[in-house]
Amino acid sequence: MSEEETFYRSCRAAYLSVFRSSLVNIASREQLCLALQQAGLDPSQRTLNKYWTPRTTQMNFDDFCEIVRKEKPTAQSELLKCFKKIDVNGDGFITHSELHKVLTSKGEKMSPEEVNDIFALADCNRDGKLDYNEFCRLFVSTAERCRRAALEKLEADTKLKRQNFGSESERAPKGSLSHGITPPPETPQRSDPESAPRKESRSSSRPSSARGRRSSVSSPFTMGASGSKSGKLVEPKSLQDWHHSSTKGCFYLEEDGEIVSLQYRLHIPRTSTVFLTIRPLNLSQAEGKSSPWMAVDTALFIVTGNERKDDSNLVSFTELRDREKFGWTGELGAGDYYLLPFTTGCRLKKGRKPVGKQAQLVYRTDSGELALTKEFRAALSDIFEVIDLDGNGLLSLEEYNFFEQRTSGEKCDEEAWAVCRENFDTKKNQLTRQGFMELNLMEANDREGDPTDLWVTLESMGYSRALELVEACPFVVDVYAEECQPALAAISLDSASKMTSSAMYRSVITKGEARTVKGSENVVVYTYRNEARVSSVIANKSSHKVTIHVNNEQNKNCVSSRAMIAFAIEVPPRTKMVCQHIMPINERQEWTYSCVESILP
Numbered sequence: 001m002s003e004e005e006t007f008y009r010s011c012r013a014a015y016l017s018v019f020r021s022s023l024v025n026i027a028s029r030e031q032l033c034l035a036l037q038q039a040g041l042d043p044s045q046r047t048l049n050k051y052w053t054p055r056t057t058q059m060n061f062d063d064f065c066e067i068v069r070k071e072k073p074t075a076q077s078e079l080l081k082c083f084k085k086i087d088v089n090g091d092g093f094i095t096h097s098e099l100h101k102v103l104t105s106k107g108e109k110m111s112p113e114e115v116n117d118i119f120a121l122a123d124c125n126r127d128g129k130l131d132y133n134e135f136c137r138l139f140v141s142t143a144e145r146c147r148r149a150a151l152e153k154l155e156a157d158t159k160l161k162r163q164n165f166g167s168e169s170e171r172a173p174k175g176s177l178s179h180g181i182t183p184p185p186e187t188p189q190r191s192d193p194e195s196a197p198r199k200e201s202r203s204s205s206r207p208s209s210a211r212g213r214r215s216s217v218s219s220p221f222t223m224g225a226s227g228s229k230s231g232k233l234v235e236p237k238s239l240q241d242w243h244h245s246s247t248k249g250c251f252y253l254e255e256d257g258e259i260v261s262l263q264y265r266l267h268i269p270r271t272s273t274v275f276l277t278i279r280p281l282n283l284s285q286a287e288g289k290s291s292p293w294m295a296v297d298t299a300l301f302i303v304t305g306n307e308r309k310d311d312s313n314l315v316s317f318t319e320l321r322d323r324e325k326f327g328w329t330g331e332l333g334a335g336d337y338y339l340l341p342f343t344t345g346c347r348l349k350k351g352r353k354p355v356g357k358q359a360q361l362v363y364r365t366d367s368g369e370l371a372l373t374k375e376f377r378a379a380l381s382d383i384f385e386v387i388d389l390d391g392n393g394l395l396s397l398e399e400y401n402f403f404e405q406r407t408s409g410e411k412c413d414e415e416a417w418a419v420c421r422e423n424f425d426t427k428k429n430q431l432t433r434q435g436f437m438e439l440n441l442m443e444a445n446d447r448e449g450d451p452t453d454l455w456v457t458l459e460s461m462g463y464s465r466a467l468e469l470v471e472a473c474p475f476v477v478d479v480y481a482e483e484c485q486p487a488l489a490a491i492s493l494d495s496a497s498k499m500t501s502s503a504m505y506r507s508v509i510t511k512g513e514a515r516t517v518k519g520s521e522n523v524v525v526y527t528y529r530n531e532a533r534v535s536s537v538i539a540n541k542s543s544h545k546v547t548i549h550v551n552n553e554q555n556k557n558c559v560s561s562r563a564m565i566a567f568a569i570e571v572p573p574r575t576k577m578v579c580q581h582i583m584p585i586n587e588r589q590e591w592t593y594s595c596v597e598s599i600l601p
Contacts, residue, residue, distance in 0.1 A: 007065075007068075008065065008563065008564050010039065010068075011039065011061070011064065011065045011068050012061075013038075013153065014035055014036075014038035014039035014068070015035055015038075015061055015064055017035075017038040017149075017153060018031060018034050018035045018038060019031075019035075022061040022568070023061070023547060023568055023570070023600070025058040025059060025060050026058060026059040026060070026063070026064065027057075027058055029048055029052040032048065032051065032052055032059065032064075032067075033048055035064060036064075036067065036068070036071070037146060038146055039068050039146075040073050040146055041068070041073055042073075043071065047071060051063075051067055066255075066256055069350070070255070083135075083136065092131065093129040093130060093131055220554070220592065220593065220594035221529070221592070221594075222590055222591070222592045222593075223529075223531065223584070223590065223591050223592075223593070224590055225588050225589055225590060231319065231320055231321055231530055231531040232320065232321070232322065233277070233320035233321050233322040233325060233326070233327045234320075235275065236275055236329065236480075236482075238482075239275060239480055242275070242480040242481060242482050243480065243481045243483075243484060243485040243486060244478065244479070244480050244486075245478075245479050245487060245488045246390075246391065246476065246477065246478045246479070246488070247264060247389050247390060247476075247477050247488045247489075247490065248281060248385075248386060248387075248388070248389050248390075248391065248474065248475065248476050248477070249261060249262040249264075249386075249389070249474070249475055249476075249477065249490070250262070250386050250462070250472050250473065250474045250475065251296070251298075251348060251472060251473040251475065252406065252460075252461070252462055252472050253348055253349070253350060253462065253471040253472065255350075257345070257349075257350065259343060259345055259348065260406075260493060260494065261341045261342075261343075261493070261494070262341070262389075262490045262491075262492070262493050262494075263338060263339070263340055263341070263490070263491055263492050263493075263494055263497070263499075263500075264338070264339040264341075264488055264489060264490055264491060265336055265337070265338060265339075265488070265489050265491050266302075266336070266337040266338070266339050266479060266486060266487070266488055267335075267336050267337075267486065267487040267489075268332050268333070268334055268335060268336075268337070268481060268484065268486055269484040269487075270334045270483060270484050271331065271332070271333045271334055271483070272331070272332065272481040272482050272483035272484050273329070273330070273331050273481070273482040273483070274328075274329070274330060274331070274332045274480065274482075274486070275327065275328075275329050275480040276300060276302070276318065276327060276328050276329075276339075276477075276478070276479050276480070277318070277325050277327035277328075277477070277478045278298045278299065278300045278318060278325070278326055278327075278341060278475055278476070278477050278478075279298060279324050279325040279326070279475060279476055280293055280294045280296055280298060280324055280473055280475050280476075281385075281386070281474035281476050282294055283382045283385060283386075283469070283474060285378075291469070292469075292470075293348070293469065293472070293473040293474070294324055295324070295347055296343055296347045296348050296473040297326075297343055297344055297346065297347060297532055297533060297583060298318075298324075298326055298342070298343055298473075298475050299317060299318050299326055299341070299342040299343070300317060300318045300326070300328070300339050300340065300341055300342070300477065301314060301317045301339070301340040301342060301500065301503035301504070301507065302314070302315040302316050302317065302332075302337055302338075302339060303315060303337065303338040303339075303340060303499055303503050304335070304336075304338070305338070305499070312338070312499045312502055312503070314502070314506040314507060314510070315332070315337065316328055316330060317503070317507050319511075319530050321530075321531055326532075332481075338491075338499060339477065339479075339488075340497075340499060340500045340503055342503075342504065343473065344533055344535070344561050344581035345561040345581065346533070346559050346560065346561045346581055346582070346583040347559070347583065348471075348472075348473050349563065350471065357466070358465040358466070359375050359376070359465065359466055359467040360373050360375070360376075361373060361444070361451040361454050361455070362376070362441075362444045362449055362451060362454075370441065370444050370445050370449055371441070372437060372440065372441055372444070375467050376440075376454075376467065377437060378467075379458065379463060379467050379469075380436065380437055380440055381433060381437075382469070383403075383461055384433050384436050385474075386461075386474045387399055387402065387403045389402075389490055394427055394428060394430035394431065394432060395430055395431040395432075395435075395436065396430050397412065397414070397417045397430075398490075400412060400431060402490060402493055405493050406460055406461065406493060407456070407457045407460045407461065408457075420435075420439065423438075424436075424438045424439050424442075425438060440454065440457075501578075504535070504537075505537055505576045505578075507528065507535075508526050508528040508535050508536065509526045509537060509539070509576075511528050512526040512527050512528030512529075512535070512536075512537070513526070513527050513528075515527075517548065517597050517598075517599055518599075519599045520542065520546065520599060522540065522541040522542035523538065523539070523540055523542065523546055523548070523571075523599065524538070524539045524541065525537070525538055525539075525579065525597055526538075526539065529593070532583065533581055533582065534581070534582040534583075534593050535580075535581045535582075536578075536579040536581075536595070537576055537577065537578055537579060538569065538571050538576070538577050538579045538597075539575075539576045540571040540572065540573060540574065540575055540576075540577075541574060542573055542574075543573050543574070544573050545570060545571065545572050545573055546570075546571050546599055547568055547569070547570050547571075547599070547600040548568065548569045548571060548579070548597050548598065548599060548600070549566070549567075549597070549598040549599075549600050550562075550566065550567055550568070550569065550579060550580065550595060550596070550597055551565070551566045551595065551596040551597075551598070552564075552565050552566065552580075552582075552595055553566065553596075554592075554594035554595070554596070555582065555591075555592060555593055555594060555595065556590075556591060556592040557584050557585050557586055557589055557590065557591040557592070558582050558583070558584060558585065558591050558592070558593060559582070559583055559584075559585050560580050560581070560582055561580050561581040562580045568600060579597075580595075582595075
């Protein structure tokens with residue numbers, strides 16, 4: 001079992017200690033507190049207020065998992081440190097008066113009655129003193145016992161273990177919890193070539209709860225090891241004579257699991273045959289060694305339409321493959337197109353590997369001046385390489401602003417950019433690599449060597465405290481046109497945009513196989529597959545919400561974008577949702593996809 005699966009298993013166990021099903025929503029602050037305590041946490045009122053705001057009406061299982069991911073259990077060492085500050089004579093004990101003074105005057109103030117209750121429980125030998133070493137040990141062990149008891153209950157209940165694997169409804173807006181607000185359903189597009197039967201079922205008007213649970217097994221298929229000739233990306237013979245444009249970008253993994261990426265506008269002056277590719281960018285300095293994210297899958301959707309309106313049309317997407325490079329060849333008419341980078345998330349996930357020693361970013365020279373460490377300079381050089389979109393070795397104001405938007409959420413105006421040009425190394429009114437280093441050194445000097453802000457920048461760019469790029473995947477987009485010069489321009493930094501979601505739905509529906517879920521002809525699963533991945537979309541054409549249980553236990557050598565072997569999805573009426581993406585764990589071996597979808601009553 002992977003670390004991510006272990007994490008979700010612990011969350012499910014805690015959730016099911018409070019609720020009968022992980023499909024039941026949290027309806028109050030008290031329920032949230034109780035569930036977090038079952039997960040081994042001891043949330044303060046401040047913590048609860050952070051997540052359960054006056055606007056919150058409910059939370060689902062996914063919201064709960066995100067809170068558990070962010071809030072770490074209180075360590076025994078942290079508790080002891082706090083108690084030692086109260087223990088003025090350092091004898092390992094705290095008197096009632098000392099405890100009363102602190103708890104009723106600082107932090108989340110308690111009433112005298114609450115302090116008396118705590119002391120009565122903790123003063124085991126009734127000598128009027130609290131042995132806080134023993135108290136801290138009992139506190140931490142009690143939290144761990146709660147967590148283990150929840151897991152044991154889950155393991156003992158076969159039904160719960162098998163059926164209730166979490167609810168993945170449509171995600172809340174980035175950076176927020178659901179607050180009980182249901183997103184508006186997507187209106188089905190008439191142009192979708194949906195091949196599912198349109199005949200109404202006799203029982204289709206009845207709510208799903210009135211029917212028994214029915215299973216629908218996908219058509220199992222086994223894919224061979226990578227390297228087969230099918231779906232092979234082949235460059236046009238005269239490609240070196242074609243007009244070429246290139247740009248760079250990066251997939252960034254957010255705290256909530258969303259993936260953020262730049263989006264681009266492609267201008268084709270006149271009708272031409274076009275060869276278009278996307279691939280991960282190797283930043284490794286060692287010859288013959290590749291960067292760890294080179295195995296991350298990439299794709300590009302080619303779309304026409306208005307980026308501010310939901311009226312885009314999918315032209316095509318990159319299906320052909322040559323190792324880590326994915327591409328498409330075809331004719332494009334004169335005009336503007338949007339290129340939307342995409343990755344499934346199967347191989348770009350939140351890292352749970354503990355960091356050993358934190359890297360040092362700055363140090364003092366013999367003269368007492370601040371300087372950047374060799375390791376930090378190397379990381380900054382790689383960041384520069386990624387944000388230098390056109391690859392000319394210089395940062396324009398537009399390129400720098402995409403970096404600023406990612407790291408601080410702000411933008412640099414012309415006046416501030418002029419100050420940068422005056423103080424840091426520039427060339428052709430653009431920031432050089434050395435100038436970029438100088439800018440970060442200035443930030444360290446402004447904080448008198450405090451690296452806090454520098455770490456904020458590094459972590460937002462996907463770096464761990466060990467200065468390893470673990471939550472990002474840089475990539476390169478190349479466009480070749482036979483008849484004219486293509487023009488590429490980055491237009492926005494976005495996550496899960498309507499255009500990208502719509503393009504994903506249409507790519508799967510257009511080229512995938514359709515089948516109805518047994519028990520409702522109005523619930524259709526579309527499954528698309530190529531050599532590298534399997535993607536499935538669930539379309540709920542009925543007028544009521546349905547809950548679909550998805551089981552991947554029969555898959556072999558596969559990893560899911562959902563990070564769970566089994567899970568449940570709540571699909572609102574008349575809505576399409578991505579079910580999951582599947583990729584092989586080891587591409588050098590065969591992999592089998594055999595998924596079972598069921599309608600839960």
